[in-house]
Amino acid sequence: xxxxxxxxxxxxxxxxxxxxxxxxxxxxxxxxxxxxxxxxxxxxxxxxxxxxxxxxxxxxxxxxxxxxxxxxxxxxxxxxxxxxxxxxxxxxxxxxxxxxxxxxxxxxxxxxxxxxxxxxxxxxxxxxxxxxxxxxxxxxxxxxxxxxxxxxxxxxxxxxxxxxxxxxxxxxxxxxxxxxxxxxxxxxxxxxxxxxxxxxxxxxxxxxxxxxxxxxxxxxxxxxxxxxxxxxxxxxxxxxxxxxxxxxxxxxxxxxxxxxxxxxxxxxxxxxxxxxxxxxxxxxxxxxxxxxxxxxxx
Numbered sequence: 135x136x137x138x139x140x141x142x143x144x145x146x147x148x149x150x151x152x153x154x155x156x157x158x159x160x161x162x163x164x165x166x167x168x169x170x171x172x173x174x175x176x177x178x179x180x181x182x183x184x185x186x187x188x189x190x191x192x193x194x195x196x197x198x199x200x201x202x203x204x205x206x207x208x209x210x211x212x213x214x215x216x217x218x219x220x221x222x223x224x225x226x227x228x229x230x231x232x233x234x235x236x237x238x239x240x241x242x243x244x245x246x247x248x249x250x251x252x253x254x255x256x257x258x259x260x261x262x263x264x265x266x267x268x269x270x271x272x273x274x275x276x277x278x279x280x281x282x283x284x285x286x287x288x289x290x291x292x293x294x295x296x297x298x299x300x301x302x303x304x305x306x307x308x309x310x311x312x313x314x315x316x317x318x319x320x321x322x323x324x325x326x327x328x329x330x331x332x333x334x335x336x337x338x339x340x341x342x343x344x345x346x347x348x349x350x351x352x353x354x355x356x357x358x359x360x361x362x363x364x365x366x367x368x369x370x371x372x373x374x375x376x377x378x379x380x381x382x383x384x385x386x387x388x389x390x391x392x393x394x395x396x397x398x399x400x401x402x403x404x405x406x407x408x409x410x411x412x413x414x415x416x417x418x419x420x421x422x423x424x425x426x427x428x429x430x431x432x
Contacts, residue, residue, distance in 0.1 A: 140202045142169035143181065147199055148271075150189050173198075200287070204408045207272030226420060227256040229268060229277040231331045232359050234403055235259035237379045238428070239278070245427040262331040269408060276407045276417050278424075280376065281331025282338065285404075289414060291421055293403040294428065297377040298335060300392040301384070303369035309390040315343055315397065322352040322371035324362050335401050336374045363389065376401075 145155040146166060156163045174181050181195035191199060230239055235257060246253060258265070258274065262281030268274045269288075278293060300318070302309055308317065325347075326333040340346055347353060354371065356362050359379060366373050367388045383389040405424075407417050 139169040139173055140198075141206070142166055143173055143198065144202055144206070146170060146182070146189065147191060147195070152189075200409060203270055203272065204411055207269075207275075207408050207411065224250070224252070224420070225254045226275045227258070227273070229258040229260060229265040229274045229279075231262055231265065231278070231280045232259060232326070233280055233332060233376045233379045234278045236359065237376075237381070238403070242424055242427040245430060246423060250423075261327070261329040262334070263329040266406075269406065272408075275413070276405060276420070278403060278405055279331055280401060280403055281334050283406075287409065289407045289409050289411070291405040291418070293405045293421075293425065295400045295402055298339070298374065298399040298401050299377045299380075300372060300374050300394060300397070301363075301366060301380055301389045302372045302392050303367055304387060304390045305369050306372070306390070306392075308392060312393045312395055314395045315345070316349075318372065318392070318394070319349050320351055322354065323347075323350040324354045324356060324365055324371040324373045326359070326362070327355050327357045330357075332375055339374070339399055 142155065142159060142161075142165075145158050146152065149155045149158060152163050152166050156166045159166070170181065177194065177198065179194040180192050181198060183190045183192050229235075236259065239257065243255070243257070258268065260268070262279045262283060265274065265277040265279055266283060269277050280296075302321075325336070337347065340349065352371075354365075356365075359375070362373050362375070363380060363383055365371060367383065372392065377384070377391075380389050384391065405421050407414060411417065
């Protein structure tokens with residue numbers, strides 16, 4: 135287990151300011167400086183570069199950051215699970231992006247609780263950026279995300295590949311016909327907020343086709359998937375989302391898939407943990423339980 139000075143190190147990295155780190159830790163600014171000086175003397179290297187009036191990690195600091203984050207996360211996990219392990223039960227905290235948390239996980243978790251009634255868990259639903267931040271802080275054991283991120287910083291396992299589709303109201307003029315991508319530019323586009331994995335995926339799809347959000351004349355941003363789908367069913371616009379998130383509405387006829395020329399997109403749902411976690415084997419066991427339940431639901 136790392137000592138309190140490593141916590142100061144992480145606070146300074148996170149807040150980017152000696153003053154803000156001191157406020158967060160409820161200690162004085164000189165104490166923050168002393169803690170960092172101790173660590174730099176202990177490791178015999180500079181951990182922060184402050185030459186440009188910005189506090190940035192050195193290469194050695196980046197290595198210590200990755201190590202410290204993993205150790206603190208594992209320590210928290212051990213604290214929460216050491217008693218439940220004795221009781222042969224399992225407790226975990228995880229995060230999922232909106233598409234996964236609202237439309238994939240409910241039947242999976244229901245199945246797990248039916249088969250393993252002793253299991254307890256906490257699920258946080260947020261966008262990809264927020265979940266990665268919580269994972270890095272040790273607040274979550276693992277996350278299931280749909281968005282784009284740097285996999286080299288984490289241990290990742292593919293959970294599934296899902297269709298990413300455009301949908302419209304069944305009454306839309308192009309609901310029953312094939313249409314070129316540029317034929318959608320006059321439609322009102324209803325999107326998730328910045329930081330959402332769904333939005334980021336769609337923006338990359340546009341880039342691959344030499345388009346951008348500016349292609350569309352009218353754009354509305356909404357942070358709630360249910361609200362987006364409701365507006366689309368009423369003919370107020372179109373959207374792009376994971377098919378699994380609109381499966382019920384598509385099957386009931388409330389939404390229609392848009393048949394775009396030469397369009398067929400799939401993206402990954404990934405199971406993500408901190409790199410080299412001491413609990414990697416246990417997390418992988420949970421992964422296999424989730425995957426088993428997912429296959430039963432498919």
